[in-house]
Amino acid sequence: MHFYENLKIAIKAIIANKVRTFLTVLGIVIGVGAVILMMALGQGARDEIVSELEGLGSNIIVVLPGDIDFQDSSAFSSGAQVFGDATLTSDDLDKLKESLEDKVKTVSGVVIASGKVEYRNKSKTPLIFGTDESFIKGQTLTLDKGRFISKNDMRQKRKVAFLGFEAVENLFGTENPLEKEIIVNGDNYQVIGVAKDTGEIAIGPSYNNSVAIPATTAQKYIQKADTVDRILIDAKTPAEIETIKTEVEKILLRSHGGEKDFSILTEKEIISVLDSVLGILTAFLAGIASISLLVGGIGIMNIMLVSVTERTKEIGIRKAVGATNRNILVQFLTEAILISLLGxxxxxxxSILASIIISxxxxxxxxxxLNSVLLAFLVSxxxxxxxxxxxxxRASRLDPIEALRHE
Structure with a gap:
């Protein structure tokens, strides 16, 4: 029997049992759709993060507190391990600035803060961070109005704030925020400048929805410690990155008495780490979603067993007129594959329509x-x-005489 004849018989059998086929196909539809959406979510997250990292510049070097082994999955078991211990200080930042002054574009420190920001009757929780005058020269924030944090702000630990585009919209709407006072964690801060829209789509905390204050102010009033959470170094050219990275390590080792209690990452290394983490997360989510595929597969097996029982006499007639065991096997296998492929x-x-709507x-x-779509067809x-x-x-092994007797 030719393939097209098997296909024709399979299609007729499917059409003859529309409701049964629909319910069977539904499990595969949900499973395939869920798996593709999970993979699309992981890929989308990676693309957005990489895009934002590239926006920082391909020459960025990031120094983090704590000696973190990013290749070890156990490094991600707790927030403390991922973000490291508080081992970087303002003294480390000053030494790097002094040593690298003529060798790099910028060296800036970041102090991560948390809490709420209030203006009149509005209360929001944007990203609050402390930094210095060098930050805006090498990062995604671009001055729109007013000014950025200055050396005097740092020296005098002034309570001044520079707002991201989205933070301005959330707190002030169309009102001009310059020289207005906002409340950050209970203290009054004067708005000295605002940023242009970065255009970034945030996976997590976003500079677009941020409030930047002097790092010294953040250390004194919020963190209450002389520590730095990040040091960002912008090399002049990609060719100098490894040289600068080596020099940064030497400076910090001297400063820390030979103890390597810090981590240094380039943009490529950050992307590699993110790929690893997102890959594990995507596989985990896709694995959970694929449980519905297993349920759908069991549904196909059950419906085909019912179909074999219902069509026992038909199988007997076909065998009586010359159909071989192989012919019967291929016919029912074609039907099962067709149902699964339809799903x-x-x-x-x-899943494609859902991804467009969600996006x-x-x-x-x-x-x-394309890989996820091809994988879906292969899995089906x-x-x-x-x-x-x-x-x-089971259908192919039916005895034709017994099958013909079946009622």
């Missing part, structure tokens, strides 16, 4: 890749074969 195609279409709704791009066929082979074998 796979529908799941792909629905437009939340402003975050879900990237459905595999499910059809795996869960359809047992019913197909």
């Amino acid at each position: 796979g195609v529908t799941g792909v279409v629905i 437009n709704s939340v402003g975050f791009s879900l990237s459905v890749t 066929v595999s499910i059809g074969v795996f869960f359809g082979v047992a019913p197909a074998i």
